[in-house]
Structure formats: structure tokens, C-alpha cells
Amino acid sequence: MARQRKMDMEELMEATENLLLEKGYEGFHFKALSENLNVARSTIYEYYKNKDELITDYMNILMEQVMRRIRSLADQPSSFLMLKELLILFMEYSQVYEMIKMRPSLDQNASPHVKEQLSKLDAQSRELFQILLVEIEKAKNEGSIRKDLPTSLIAGVFFNTVLIQNTDQIPPREWADLLFSLIEDGIKPKN
Amino acid sequence: MARQRKMDMEELMEATENLLLEKGYEGFHFKALSENLNVARSTIYEYYKNKDELITDYMNILMEQVMRRIRSLADQPSSFLMLKELLILFMEYSQVYEMIKMRPSLDQNASPHVKEQLSKLDAQSRELFQILLVEIEKAKNEGSIRKDLPTSLIAGVFFNTVLIQNTDQIPPREWADLLFSLIEDGIKPKN
Amino acid sequence: MARQRKMDMEELMEATENLLLEKGYEGFHFKALSENLNVARSTIYEYYKNKDELITDYMNILMEQVMRRIRSLADQPSSFLMLKELLILFMEYSQVYEMIKMRPSLDQNASPHVKEQLSKLDAQSRELFQILLVEIEKAKNEGSIRKDLPTSLIAGVFFNTVLIQNTDQIPPREWADLLFSLIEDGIKPKN
Amino acid sequence: MARQRKMDMEELMEATENLLLEKGYEGFHFKALSENLNVARSTIYEYYKNKDELITDYMNILMEQVMRRIRSLADQPSSFLMLKELLILFMEYSQVYEMIKMRPSLDQNASPHVKEQLSKLDAQSRELFQILLVEIEKAKNEGSIRKDLPTSLIAGVFFNTVLIQNTDQIPPREWADLLFSLIEDGIKPKN
DNA sequence: AATGAATGAGCTTTCATTCAT
DNA sequence: CATGAATGAAAGCTCATTCAT
Numbered sequence: 001m002a003r004q005r006k007m008d009m010e011e012l013m014e015a016t017e018n019l020l021l022e023k024g025y026e027g028f029h030f031k032a033l034s035e036n037l038n039v040a041r042s043t044i045y046e047y048y049k050n051k052d053e054l055i056t057d058y059m060n061i062l063m064e065q066v067m068r069r070i071r072s073l074a075d076q077p078s079s080f081l082m083l084k085e086l087l088i089l090f091m092e093y094s095q096v097y098e099m100i101k102m103r104p105s106l107d108q109n110a111s112p113h114v115k116e117q118l119s120k121l122d123a124q125s126r127e128l129f130q131i132l133l134v135e136i137e138k139a140k141n142e143g144s145i146r147k148d149l150p151t152s153l154i155a156g157v158f159f160n161t162v163l164i165q166n167t168d169q170i171p172p173r174e175w176a177d178l179l180f181s182l183i184e185d186g187i188k189p190k191n
Numbered sequence: 192m193a194r195q196r197k198m199d200m201e202e203l204m205e206a207t208e209n210l211l212l213e214k215g216y217e218g219f220h221f222k223a224l225s226e227n228l229n230v231a232r233s234t235i236y237e238y239y240k241n242k243d244e245l246i247t248d249y250m251n252i253l254m255e256q257v258m259r260r261i262r263s264l265a266d267q268p269s270s271f272l273m274l275k276e277l278l279i280l281f282m283e284y285s286q287v288y289e290m291i292k293m294r295p296s297l298d299q300n301a302s303p304h305v306k307e308q309l310s311k312l313d314a315q316s317r318e319l320f321q322i323l324l325v326e327i328e329k330a331k332n333e334g335s336i337r338k339d340l341p342t343s344l345i346a347g348v349f350f351n352t353v354l355i356q357n358t359d360q361i362p363p364r365e366w367a368d369l370l371f372s373l374i375e376d377g378i379k380p381k382n
Numbered sequence: 383m384a385r386q387r388k389m390d391m392e393e394l395m396e397a398t399e400n401l402l403l404e405k406g407y408e409g410f411h412f413k414a415l416s417e418n419l420n421v422a423r424s425t426i427y428e429y430y431k432n433k434d435e436l437i438t439d440y441m442n443i444l445m446e447q448v449m450r451r452i453r454s455l456a457d458q459p460s461s462f463l464m465l466k467e468l469l470i471l472f473m474e475y476s477q478v479y480e481m482i483k484m485r486p487s488l489d490q491n492a493s494p495h496v497k498e499q500l501s502k503l504d505a506q507s508r509e510l511f512q513i514l515l516v517e518i519e520k521a522k523n524e525g526s527i528r529k530d531l532p533t534s535l536i537a538g539v540f541f542n543t544v545l546i547q548n549t550d551q552i553p554p555r556e557w558a559d560l561l562f563s564l565i566e567d568g569i570k571p572k573n
Numbered sequence: 574m575a576r577q578r579k580m581d582m583e584e585l586m587e588a589t590e591n592l593l594l595e596k597g598y599e600g601f602h603f604k605a606l607s608e609n610l611n612v613a614r615s616t617i618y619e620y621y622k623n624k625d626e627l628i629t630d631y632m633n634i635l636m637e638q639v640m641r642r643i644r645s646l647a648d649q650p651s652s653f654l655m656l657k658e659l660l661i662l663f664m665e666y667s668q669v670y671e672m673i674k675m676r677p678s679l680d681q682n683a684s685p686h687v688k689e690q691l692s693k694l695d696a697q698s699r700e701l702f703q704i705l706l707v708e709i710e711k712a713k714n715e716g717s718i719r720k721d722l723p724t725s726l727i728a729g730v731f732f733n734t735v736l737i738q739n740t741d742q743i744p745p746r747e748w749a750d751l752l753f754s755l756i757e758d759g760i761k762p763k764n
Numbered sequence: 765a766a767t768g769a770a771t772g773a774g775c776t777t778t779c780a781t782t783c784a785t
Numbered sequence: 786c787a788t789g790a791a792t793g794a795a796a797g798c799t800c801a802t803t804c805a806t
Contacts, residue, residue, distance in 0.1 A: 027296070149372070185377035234765080386806095535748075541737075546729030
């Protein structure tokens, strides 16, 4: 099998994710990445022709994973419960929204291959948003969500609140319940 | 051809803000900045010894402005109303939270002067958080906020929801009211 | 006038020419170029965004110069004499044909700007060839050139023989006369 | 998956020649070579320790082949006819002159082994030139070549004109005759 | 003050070369 | 033999920063 393999795709993707979250697109360097992985910088180029191809590949893999999870969520008793499941999923995959915010930076000097990857990515983002928007609308019709709140605002709450830092180290499940409770009933006491 | 264009501090700060928001700390370059301002790159060095000093200076100015506004808010009839005013202020100054998230990047190779600027900044951030946390606690005691929600979660909601993109272009005042209504009462219909 | 100017466009073009002739397109590096010019590598980037832009710019300048000279040659008493003048010119500018041979290498990853420069260049090359071919045809009709030799062969002789190394260091004018004499009458003694 | 494709020396030499002619010494890379041959890059190292050894080996093989052909040409009725045969041979092996022009690039960091190969090569080049020069001198003495033309110029014509692109796709034999006719009698009509 | 010019540091990328299987 | 994997050296390029006017 030739020289001992040092690079591990899983590790590469993990390191890519961490570095992206920490430094953002502009601060993402193969130098730091290779140091994290303990391989030579050039080794990464054996797998990815450049930064953008690695990043878009990572994003697509992430998105596919999330979409697979979302599709496996289908058939909840109600849209309201579906939304709760989505929120929990978004918390687990809070990188997704960070990546979506990073997306515009990738347009500059996108090579044809990168462009292709980006359009796949965009398609999946659109699908993700679509699902969320549809579920919110359905829940409004179900009568389980207020109709006076714009759907875009509610969707925004879903994406943004999952980024809240859990500084008190509350257990994830409990944190999710608290967050959903806040979104559901607000901060005002019940009566 | 000397002195073609005077530097204007206001413009400099504005351009700094825009570039920081658009590209993040790692993507903030004097090159782009000077192009936006239509001055020579070297001209900026007449005012700031380097990148980090400009950025920390901008951040401090921003923070001072916000803190001044917050202090002018004091003496609301209730903590609950105070929190509403704070949310409106955070919406107006949504850059603030973006800057706070950018803060850690500034630690690397911070010169003594930058370190000093950073500690001023940290002091102001701490004060800002403190005010928010105190008001939330007071509101809990007032009985106008549920006690079962962790204060850190509520504070997080205050910072994060102001970043929601107003994609539907709803007028700012109305958007603020809708957002506060959501935070106050949740998405569930009253019944 | 700011820091003392070290780069001189004339020198830059000259060094570019020399390096291109010596190493060819693939062996042309900014490193060697900057060493020849005694400036930092990055300094060259202040003038040219990259290798290809410098090279195509150089080639266009060269071509324009040659075409200007050619146009100033017009109105010779006969096409035959015109061809002699052209040969002398080609000897003086023997780089031109070397550059034309290098031309195809420039197509890979040509940026839009480079593509534009290349199409200008191609237009001038075409014009140059055209002039040569037309003069050869006219000379054939004048009866001063054999009609049994393909025009392309004669044109080829004009371009290729100017590249013969003058190893014996014969004075240019004399060398040109000898070369033209060979082309005119061949190597066989008159009888 | 070992041993998928056997290396074939003939193919290797052919690919080496093509790549050298297309890209020149500086643009000759094992990467492209291995892709052309459809073998792993590292496989070439089983046969040649490095780039330069492959190139000098190829050049020596080429030169030997040419010299063998030249030796088999000996004993023409006259030096003039010998020169015609040589021209035809040079047309068939027009790579030879391209390689000779490439020769100087090989001096940089030549390893001992490469240096040895180069000196063999140089010996053969010298012999080749020698033969050509001697035949020209003999033909001058025979009275079949003008004595007023420097031998070096005539030799140069032999090497350079074989590089003329046959753009009109004239059959090789015919092209050779036309070229020799031009060299012999010049472009001027007979009377 | 403002600028044009130059530069070094550091990242991106390519490629020859090595090595274990 | 042939290969896949890893790597260092060197080129490509960008940008913060300095400096003389």
C-alpha cells in the first residue's frame, strides 16, 4: 500500500471544519490545516487541488449529511413537532448556518469545478430553507404558530438561536428543551 | 502629486466597519480599505501604525458610543422595558456582537499598545454584558421574565436574534416590534 | 517622488527579453528576473500582476516597434528590394520569430486580460505574415522570385535563417549581405 | 494494485522527445510525462534517477542513431551529393538541432553522471558539426559551393532551414527537393 | 499630510524525488 | 517492477509595512 498513509479523510474534514469555524473563510490556510493534521502542506494538495475545492467539498459533504438526517425526520405527527426536531438538528449541526454565511466569500475566483460544487451546495441550501419555510407555513395553518409573525423572522430565529453560546455548559438535551421552550412560549411568565 | 485627497476619520471608521463586517478580521486588508477610501495605502499609516491598532481603535470607538447610548437609557420604569430598549439598541448596533465574536482573533501577536486597547475593549464588553445580565435578573425578580430560563440563554437571544436578516425588508421599527413580540410571547398562538 | 525609483521600464523589458530568449516561456521566472534587475521579486508585482501579463506586454511592445519599422519601409522600388529590407529588419529583430514560436505556451490559463493582449498580438503577427506573403507573391509576379518555390517555404526561409548563429562574428551588415546573397543565388557557384 | 502497466522504453523515449519538443527543457516535467505514458510518476524513477538523466540519455540515444545513419551515408560520389543527403537526414531528424539548442540548459546542477552523459553528447555534436563543416569545405574545393560564403553560414542554413514549418502539407520528399533547390540555386529565377 | 515606490514575510501551488509495500 | 503516499524545495503571488519626497 505504499508509504504509510498519514492523511485520513475523516480527520481532514474535521480539521477543515474546525479551522473554518475558528478563522472563517479568509483565515483558512493550508498551512494551519497541515499543522493541525501533522502532515506536510503539499500532502493536502495530493487530495485537493486548492483551498476552495477542499472547502466546497467539505461543505457539500456536511450538507448531504444534514439533508439525509432531515429526510429521515419526515412524517412527524405535526409540523410543530417537525419544527422542534429541526431545531434540535440545527443545534447539532450549528456549523451549517456558519457555512451558509461563509458562502458568498467563495464566489471570487471560483474555478469551473468550484462553481459546480457551489451550485450543488446552493441547491441543497435552497432545499433546506424551503423545508423550513414550508413547515413553518404548515404549522401556521395547523394553528400551532402565530400568523402575525413573518415566516422569515421565525426561520431566522431557528437558524440564529442555535448559535447561542452555551456558556453555562448546560447538557445539550436540556439546553435544546429550554431554547425551544423560549421560542415556543417566549420569556414572559405564563400568567 | 501630493495631498490629493484628505483622509476623513469618519469615513475611515465607516470603511473599517464595513470591511470588517464583510470580510471578518482575517479578510481585513489595508489594500481593500485604501481602495474603498480612495487614498494611498500608505496614507492610512499616517494615522494608524498598523492594522490591529486601527481595528481596536474602531472597536473602542464603537463600544464607547454604544455604552454612552446605553447609559442614556437608564431609569426605565421597569427592567422589562429596559430590556426592550436594549434590544432595539442592539438591533441598531448589531455590529457590536459581530465585533465581540471577532475579538479572539486579535490576541495573536498583539503589540503592547494593542493589548492595552484590547483590555479597554474587554472592560467595556464586560460592562455591557453585566448590564444585560443584571437587567434580566431584575426582570426575573420583577416577575416579568420566566425564572426557569437560564439568564445566559436569554442574554444570548438578545445578542443573536438581532443578527437575523430582514430579508422581507420590513420597516425597522415594525421588525423590532415583531422580534420583541416573538421573544416576549413565543411563536405559539395565545389561544 | 517617494522612495528612490529602482525599477526602470526599459530595463525591465530588456531583462524580460533576455530571460525569455535564454530560458523560454517555461523557464521564465520572476525570481531570475528580479535578480537580474536587482530588485525584490515583489517589486515586479507592483508593475505586472503576473508573469503572463508582463510577457504579453513585452511581446506587444516588441511587435508594435517592429510593425512601425516595417511600415516605415513601405515604397521600395521593388518587392524584391522590399524583401531584402525585411530580411535585414528580421535579422535586427530576430527575437520576434522566437516569440512567435513561444506564443502557444501562453494559452494555458490565460486570464481575460492576457487573452486580450494575445489577440492584439495575434493580429499583429498575422499582419506581419501577410505583408511578407504579399511581398513574396508580388516579387514572383515581378519575375524576381522563382514561381516554382512555395511562398510558405520562402517565407519560412526569411524567418528561420535570421536565427543562424553568427559564430564567426562577421560584422552585421556583411553577414546580412552574405545571407541575402545565399538566399538570392543559392550556394552553387554561378558557373 | 501493483504492476498495472509495463513501461516500454520505446514509448518512454518517444514521450520524452515529444514533451521536450513541445515544452522545452524548462517545461519538461515528469508529471506530464507520466500522464502521457499512463504510468505512475514514481515508476519512471525505476528507470531513471532523475529528469536530467532521462533527458541526456534520450539525447544520446538520438544522437547515436543519427550518427549511425550519417556514417552509413559515407562514400557519396561527391561532397555536394553528400550534403544533399545530410540535409534530407536533418529534415528527418529535425529534433536534433532543437536538442542542441536545448543543451546549455542542462549544465546547471548537472550531477557527475549527467556531466558524463553530456560530454558524450558534446563529443557527438562536435563530430556531427565536424562532418558537416568538412563536407562543405570539400564541396567548396570541388567547386560545387561558392567560396565567398562563410562555411558557418552554410552550416547554419543546413540546420535552420530544416525547422521551417511545412504549413502547406507538401509531401516530405517534394518539400526536401524544393528546400534543397532553394539552397542550391536561390530564390532568383535562373535568367 | 499624502503619496509612490520598494520590500520582506508568509501563504499558495507545483513538482521532483523518496519510500514502503 | 509498479505504485500510492508523503514530502521539501522553489516558484507564484499578496499584503503589511517602511521610507524618502
